[in-house]
Amino acid sequence: MSSVDSRVGSSGSGVPRDLRDALAQIARTERLLVALDFDGTLAPVVDDPGKARALPESRAAAERLLEVRGTRVALVSGRSIDSLEEVAGMSDETLLVGSHGVELRLDSPDDVFTLDEDEQDRLGLLGSVLDQVADNVDEVWVEAKPAGFALHTRLATEKSSRIAHLVALSEARAEVNDLTVRRGKDVLEFSVRSTTKGEAVEHLRRYTSSTAVFYAGDDVTDEDAFEALGSGDLGVKIGSGTTVADHRVEGPEDFAHVLTLLADLREAWSEERPQSN
Ligand SMILES: [Mg+2]
Known part of the structure; x- marks a missing residue:
């Protein structure tokens, strides 16, 4: 047993052996990025998204890693950055990526999200197309998003909703180039900036000059982030569903133990290491 193992003691109990070994390895990297999905990963999924909170154990581990x-x-x-900030309540040093990579809040106030001229032009065009659709169909409305709009049809009849979706899709695609469309329940989201969590992870990796990335998430959109991982990185999928991640745990409660073990191992590594300055 190495001195790190003995220092960490039994905190990894319940974490599968192969995952423990992988954590012990990544904990020894020079500059580590710990990138975490929020809902379903740090926080159990709840009916009211405004009430979602990270499990205390996970939050404590994340704060220790910071x-x-x-x-x-x-x-x-x-989530949007605003919503993420509100529910996560993490220290300011935490880097935030919202809206699947569209919005970023990094270290400096300059690191904010802005649209370039072309994106602004396309956003204006998209807005007028969708407004027209909403004006012509009862109980359909448009919500402004950071790089696009959401067309809501929740209160419309099934037929109106179907028509609104069809017309909005064809008109928007005909009028505006390079649109990203995400379909949700009774909502169509259009964005003039195409980003994924994978691109966000790549951006963060460069921004932080990390030598390895740890990523954890529970949803389909997290697969893009797992795809962006390479050798030396570590991905943990939370819950069921197909995944390209190397490791899986059952739910946020199990993940809390994983994150705690990572914090233990990383602290131990840091204490053992000679000070470089
Ligand atoms: Mg999630």
């Missing part, structure tokens, strides 16, 4: 030198922590979510 304190270890050579370690950055990022939350990578489909």
Whole structure:
């Protein structure tokens, strides 16, 4: 048993052996990025998204990781940054990625999200197309998003909703180039900037000059992030569903133990290491 193992003791109990070994390895990288999805990963999924909160154990582990030198922590979510900030309540040093990579809140106020001229032009065009659709169909409305709009049809009849979706899709695609469309329940989301959590992870990896990335998530959109991982990185899928991640745990409660073990191992590595300055 190495001194790190003995220091960490039994905190990894319940974490599968192969995952423990992988954590022990990534904990020894020079500069580590810990990138985490929020809903279904740090926080159990609840009916009211405004009431979602990270499990205390996970939050404590994430806050400890923030304190270890050579370690950055990022939350990578489909939520808007505002919503993510509100529910996560993490320290300011936490890097935030919202709207599947469209919005970023990094270290400096300059690191904010802006659309370039072309994107702004396309956003204006998209807005007028969707407004027209909403004006012509009862109980359909348009919500502004950071790089696009959501067309809501929740209160419309099934037929109106179907028509609104069809017309909005064909008109928007005919008028505006390079649109990204996400379909949700009774909502169509259009974005003039195409980003995925995978691109967000790549961006964060460069931004933090990380030598390895740990990523955890539970949803289909997290697969893009797992795809962006390479050798030396570590991905943990939470819950069921097909995944390209190397490791899987059952739910946020199990993941809390994983994150705690990572914090233990990383702290131990940091303490053992000679100070470089
Ligand atoms: Mg999630």
